[in-house]
Amino acid sequence: MREVLEAVDGSALYRWAHACVTGIEKRCEEINDLNVFPVPDADTGTNLLATLRAAVRAAEPLSTDERGSDASAVARALARGAVTGARGNSGAILSQVLRGFAETTTSRRLDADVLRSALRRASDLALEAVSVPMEGTIVTVLAAAADTVAGEDATAPLSRVATSAADAAAEALLRTPSQLAVLGAAGVVDAGGRGLVVILDALVEVVCGAAPAREAFLPPAGETAATGSEHTCGPAHVVHEVAGQDYEVMYLVAESDRERIADLRARLCSLGDSVVIVGDGSDEAPTWSVHVHCSDAGGAVEAGLEAGRLHDVRITCFVLDAARAEIPDVTPPRAVLSVVEGPEAAELFEQEGAHVLRSDGAVTPDELLTAIRGTGRREVVVLPNGALPAQDLIAVGAQARADARDVVFLPSSSMVQALAALAVHDTGRLAVDDAFAMSEAAAATRWGSLRIADERALTYVGTCEPGDGLGLVGHEVVVIERDVVAAGCRLVDLVLGAGGELVTVLLGAQATEGLGERVADYITSRHPGVEVMVYRGGQSRDLLQFGVE
Missing domain, CATH: 1.25.40.340 (DhaL domain)
Incomplete structure (x- = not known):
């Protein structure tokens, strides 16, 4: 029952x-x-x-x-x-x-x-x-x-x-x-x-x-669209004739208000059609998501800049996408392979479309090579996330290329940098252009981690004792605090001191209940306008890992 x-x-x-x-x-x-x-x-x-x-x-x-x-x-x-x-x-x-x-x-x-x-x-x-x-x-x-x-x-x-x-x-x-x-x-x-x-x-x-x-x-078998083409296809000239616009533009607007958003809507309606502007309903720091089809993508973005602070701008060209759809695929699209620690982090990366190699413990060159081959793709972009030294990556790349695979290793040292890279990944671009965009996104993401000292040690900022909270920027200890939450907050202040719009936090397996929430609350109270996204990662050593974009 x-x-x-x-x-x-x-x-x-x-x-x-x-x-x-x-x-x-x-x-x-x-x-x-x-x-x-x-x-x-x-x-x-x-x-x-x-x-x-x-x-x-x-x-x-x-x-x-x-x-x-x-x-x-x-x-x-x-x-x-x-x-x-x-x-x-x-x-x-x-x-x-x-x-x-x-x-x-x-x-x-x-x-x-x-x-x-x-x-x-x-x-x-x-x-x-x-x-x-x-x-x-x-x-x-x-x-x-x-x-x-x-x-x-x-x-x-x-x-x-x-x-x-x-x-x-x-x-x-x-x-x-x-x-x-x-x-x-x-x-x-x-x-x-x-x-x-x-x-x-x-x-x-x-x-x-x-x-x-x-x-x-x-649709019934054999049914055709008004254009005379099969419904499931989307030729470039058909898209242009139906839509009358070349681009889909989307972005998020913060630090605005209803009056400026109303003006933005009017501007976008004059530029194109399919204008949809939605808000999150927040009273304190509202965010609006904006969508428009237009022939002047730059004009649509400029209109948004006048309405508030923009982020997560996405521009799609209908004609180009439709033209690509008309070209037969001679090879499968490239894959992104990421080395990931933690079960929840693995699920998160898979949801973002990446192939995952779990590194709970250690990853060997042979395991990475097997994972590259296991993608079944000729082009593979690898996010190593600090799991292997450069010499091992070079050796793996040489072996993979011997199998007629094009392998690119991106300079990502952490999972949060890899997430930033995945956010701009686009299989529609040439491999070299895609790898460059992803590398830029990873490099632009400042990252830190919070962990607990397991032994007495001399660090760049002094001597830590077992149980101390350690804040690291990259691989260097920059904060030592007896209280773990205090260490996390000090670390956030240091990394956000150079600015930032988005903080992504991955909680580790040993993170105490409420740690992520307390750090997120601290960020929003001390750094107004900064968006915070907190996910469960499940990594074993870091209590939390965060990236700033």
């Missing part, structure tokens, strides 16, 4: 987020194949998946109590992660669905009444975010779910409300081809709406114990 929940606590909400990731992973190709609006670039499923993964990562650092029982804390973390990690038009709108849950889940549990309010708030936020809402899109499907549950009996249990929302969304999805001409011509339903159905079905699965059974919403 499956348990049916009458309310969702933090643990169940966290399970829902993971179920959403799993569901989109299974349907990602289907959703990408449905993607014809606003441009047929076949990435809606990919964007939804990246956004959801960012949401889950933001909730991972919550304390055991919060993640276990406090639905409000989990909802806020999911929304914050989704906004800052939003990818594409659909990802930005999805972030507002999660924000709707965050703003209405004000207690430790989410019940039927809260779900009704959450869907209504999510629908309102999505409509506000999209500059020109179109019938037949994810916004329409979301509104149908919100309207349906609003009409449910006030005494209806959570299981009924959740099921009604998912069924209403699925029914609305089937109507989208008759509401949006480009969908009808292609014989498909809206891709973003399909993703929303997956997400609501995942909620039903968590609440009721089983997800609704639904058929794939694929």
Whole structure:
């Protein structure tokens, strides 16, 4: 007998987020194949998946109590992660669905009444975010779910409300081809709406114990798009004709306000279309995620610079991507292989698309060579993260190249530098250009670590005793404090003394409960405007490792 929940606590909400990731992973190709609006670039499923993964990562650092029982804390973390990690038009709108849950889940549990309010708030936020809402899109499907549950009996249990929302969304999805001409011509339903159905079905699965059974919403065999091309392809001239714009521009805006964001929206609407601007709802230091399709990417970025402080700028050229899709792949795309310590860190790197070689203990040259060969790719970019000396890397590279592989070792000395490099990795670039961009990102990331001294030793800043907290910048001890948290805070001040916008923290296996939270709170209080992301790494020696960008 499956348990049916009458309310969702933090643990169940966290399970829902993971179920959403799993569901989109299974349907990602289907959703990408449905993607014809606003441009047929076949990435809606990919964007939804990246956004959801960012949401889950933001909730991972919550304390055991919060993640276990406090639905409000989990909802806020999911929304914050989704906004800052939003990818594409659909990802930005999805972030507002999660924000709707965050703003209405004000207690430790989410019940039927809260779900009704959450869907209504999510629908309102999505409509506000999209500059020109179109019938037949994810916004329409979301509104149908919100309207349906609003009409449910006030005494209806959570299981009924959740099921009604998912069924209403699925029914609305089937109507989208008759509401949006480009969908009808292609014989498909809206891709973003399909993703929303997956997400609501995942909620039903968590609440009721089983997800609704639904058929794939694929186009009929042989169905063609309005352009006359097969739906699953995306030739460059077709994309340009459909979209009328060459670039997708996305970035995050901080240190701004509603008036300047409104001005930014107007500027972007004059430059292009598909303008979506979403906020994280924070009162103290709000962040907005901005999305636009335009022919003047530089103008879109300049408009953002006038609105506030920009970071995480991403520019995609539709025409170039579509042209690449037309070129047959003669070799598989290159792989990124990272040496990683800790189980949670390994999972994090895999989520970012990297192949992982675990270094819990030590890594031998033979193990690295085997891992390179195991990628199955001709081009391999390796992030060694200080696991092997330079002479061993040179020897491994020579052996790998003897197998007709092109191997590039990047100068990364830590996992946080490797994460920075992965963030700019782009298989669409030439290998040399990609390696250069990744190397720059790694080199620009100042990094430090916090550990406990296990013996008495003479360091650059004095003598440490067993049990002292040691703060290292790179491989040099620069802080000795008897109190470990104090050592971490002093270390943060030293590294952030040269400036920085983003601090990424990886918690080690021996980190005490609340260590990451205390250090993060210290950073935000002493260094306003600096964004902090905390992840579980599970590395054995460092209590925490952090990088500053």
